[in-house]
Amino acid sequence: MSTVLVRRPGLARLRSTDPRSPLHVLCVGFVGVLTLAALLAPWLAPHDPNAVDLGNALAGTSAHHPLGADAAGRDTLSRLLVGARTSLLGPLGVVTFSTVTGVAVGMAAAWRGGWLDSVLSRSAELVFAFPGLLLAILIISVYGEGLVAPVVALAVAYFPYVSRLTRSLVLAERERPYVSAYVVQGNGALQICLRHVLPNIAPVVLAQATISFGYALMDLAGLSFLGLGVPALTPDWGRMVFDGQSAVQQGYPLSAVLPCVLIVLTVVAFNVAGEGWADRVARRDR
Amino acid sequence: MNVLRFVVRRLAEMALTLLAASFVVFGALYLAPGSPASFLLSGRSASPAAIAAINAQYHLDDPFAVRYLRWLGDVLRGDFGRSITYRTDVSALLTDRLPTTLLLVAMTLTVVMVIGLLLGRLAAVRGGVTDSAVLVGTTFAVGTPSFVAAVLLQGLFAVRLGWFPSSGDGDGIADMLWHLTLPAVALALYLVGMLARVTRSAMLDALAGEHVTVARSRGVPERQVIRRHVLRNALGTVLTTAGLIVSTLLVSTILVESAFSVGGVGQLLELATTTKDFPTVQAISLIIVALFMAVNLVVDLLLPLVDPRIALTSGRSSA
Numbered sequence: 001m002s003t004v005l006v007r008r009p010g011l012a013r014l015r016s017t018d019p020r021s022p023l024h025v026l027c028v029g030f031v032g033v034l035t036l037a038a039l040l041a042p043w044l045a046p047h048d049p050n051a052v053d054l055g056n057a058l059a060g061t062s063a064h065h066p067l068g069a070d071a072a073g074r075d076t077l078s079r080l081l082v083g084a085r086t087s088l089l090g091p092l093g094v095v096t097f098s099t100v101t102g103v104a105v106g107m108a109a110a111w112r113g114g115w116l117d118s119v120l121s122r123s124a125e126l127v128f129a130f131p132g133l134l135l136a137i138l139i140i141s142v143y144g145e146g147l148v149a150p151v152v153a154l155a156v157a158y159f160p161y162v163s164r165l166t167r168s169l170v171l172a173e174r175e176r177p178y179v180s181a182y183v184v185q186g187n188g189a190l191q192i193c194l195r196h197v198l199p200n201i202a203p204v205v206l207a208q209a210t211i212s213f214g215y216a217l218m219d220l221a222g223l224s225f226l227g228l229g230v231p232a233l234t235p236d237w238g239r240m241v242f243d244g245q246s247a248v249q250q251g252y253p254l255s256a257v258l259p260c261v262l263i264v265l266t267v268v269a270f271n272v273a274g275e276g277w278a279d280r281v282a283r284r285d286r
Numbered sequence: 287m288n289v290l291r292f293v294v295r296r297l298a299e300m301a302l303t304l305l306a307a308s309f310v311v312f313g314a315l316y317l318a319p320g321s322p323a324s325f326l327l328s329g330r331s332a333s334p335a336a337i338a339a340i341n342a343q344y345h346l347d348d349p350f351a352v353r354y355l356r357w358l359g360d361v362l363r364g365d366f367g368r369s370i371t372y373r374t375d376v377s378a379l380l381t382d383r384l385p386t387t388l389l390l391v392a393m394t395l396t397v398v399m400v401i402g403l404l405l406g407r408l409a410a411v412r413g414g415v416t417d418s419a420v421l422v423g424t425t426f427a428v429g430t431p432s433f434v435a436a437v438l439l440q441g442l443f444a445v446r447l448g449w450f451p452s453s454g455d456g457d458g459i460a461d462m463l464w465h466l467t468l469p470a471v472a473l474a475l476y477l478v479g480m481l482a483r484v485t486r487s488a489m490l491d492a493l494a495g496e497h498v499t500v501a502r503s504r505g506v507p508e509r510q511v512i513r514r515h516v517l518r519n520a521l522g523t524v525l526t527t528a529g530l531i532v533s534t535l536l537v538s539t540i541l542v543e544s545a546f547s548v549g550g551v552g553q554l555l556e557l558a559t560t561t562k563d564f565p566t567v568q569a570i571s572l573i574i575v576a577l578f579m580a581v582n583l584v585v586d587l588l589l590p591l592v593d594p595r596i597a598l599t600s601g602r603s604s605a
Binding site: 126130133134138139140142221222226227238241244245249250251256257264267268271 | 303304306307310311314315318325429430432434437438441444445452453533534536540541544545556558559560562571579
């Protein structure tokens with residue numbers, strides 16, 4: 001999605017994203033609970049997420065299946081819990097890969113300038129022309145479905161946003177006196193960048209990475225919804241919506257609505273947490 | 287301000303990027319494991335005659351550069367090759383399905399522009415509880431992917447209440463509008479949230495300006511202050527966002543058309559990807575990229591008209 005990493009103007013005034021606001025605390029807490037649930041999923045899940053029980057197909061909530069079962073009789077709670085792993089691991093891969101390469105490339109471009117800078121901005125221009133989801137679909141159509149191809153494709157699509165942000169941050173940082181002081185003291189470029197510039201730009205970059213985590217989650221869930229993401233049997237929230245859609249049309253919405261709700265809550269939580277963090281960083285810099 | 291030079295320069299830049307993009311779209315085929323012929327025929331009966339036909343159609347016996355230039359020449363003449371799944375010309379498939387997608391995009395854009403602007407304006411002008419309600423609502427709207435909205439709307443309004451059809455695209459214009467209402471709303475939700483937030487903050491920025499205080503102290507009616515001095519100043523930001531909205535829409539139609547089985551270009555791309563119909567995937571990808579860039583160009587051209595403080599520069603658009 002091309003809105004990734006574009007800092008929405010005027011957010012500093014949003015009361016709801018004030019770092020100390022209850023909403024912000026709630027969202028950070030939700031992200032924590034979610035991570036814990038994903039880590040402990042195999043122990044928390046009451047059933048095998050892939051155990052088919054056709055006698056229980058589309059069952060409602062019961063003591064045995066607290067959140068009901070899907071069209072194949074698989075326990076929805078277990079699938080949601082185990083699905084949290086794939087659903088969070090994918091975006092984590094996208095964000096990690098795009099942030100690491102984006103920071104490295106953006107920093108090199110800003111520090112060196114010259115031909116390196118122009119080659120990098122030209123290639124970023126090309127990637128900008130491909131919306132993330134489209135690039136992912138193009139790559140999937142060649143390599144086939146799976147988790148790796150979409151994650152790599154989205155990481156490539158998100159990377160220029162990070163490199164452009166880093167480039168502008170490093171350009172601003174270079175002008176500050178402490179950098180000249182280190183240069184005069186004879187420190188190498190690599191050392192100054194890694195030890196002194198990187199820690200200074202890290203909060204802004206990480207806050208943006210938190211926000212793009214939500215976008216990556218939406219894009220990856222969308223691909224799974226198209227049947228182009230994770231393989232059919234892997235529990236995954238987007239895939240669960242895809243599997244549950246025919247049940248929705250038959251009037252049994254529970255197995256599709258629950259993953260929908262989790263997707264929305266997770267994206268909102270990451271957005272609010274990331275924006276709150278970005279605001280705090282912006283205020284401190286002022 | 288030399289408009290003509292700017293346009294020529296931007297068009298040249300766009301042509302270069304498109305050329306590079308076409309190379310990516312074409313070259314992707316050669317990243318596939320195995321020979322291009324076996325990839326193009328994957329999962330289908332590969333009689334020697336079929337392989338010979340594929341080799342001839344894609345000129346696979348020629349060197350890579352020749353193949354690329356031939357393909358590019360065909361594309362420039364509007365010939366995207368033959369669909370492997372449908373066994374017809376891809377361009378025929380596209381002309382068949384494009385009207386549906388364009389109608390869906392037009393409906394969504396209308397909804398987004400009207401409701402997004404109204405909500406943003408309401409939040410900025412009223413403040414207080416209205417503002418908080420709009421903020422909370424839009425926070426959830428921008429966290430809802432279009433396919434989630436599609437499934438939820440389908441469950442509620444099509445299955446439970448039965449107000450709208452749950453799938454298909456209908457015959458005749460009235461029936462089509464009725465069939466496309468839910469898909470358009472599903473597409474619009476996220477974008478309404480985005481536009482309302484941008485409009486709100488752009489208007490708040492404008493409201494804080496000294497010119498507004500001056501206008502008010504001169505006794506200009508508040509309605510007129512909002513319309514002529516606040517909304518007018520926010521228009522540039524809104525236009526930039528509108529460009530983003532159109533390009534996001536082009537991609538989201540893939541998800542929503544699939545969810546509602548609407549026979550448009552987006553659903554075609556999804557079907558073509560699952561059936562490994564590569565010529566169709568290439569054609570649609572290239573068209574979306576071209577539209578994406580065209581929208582950016584149009585926004586860059588309109589921006590100085592809306593906000594004269596922005597001069598035309600050849601700098602990159604803030605997409």
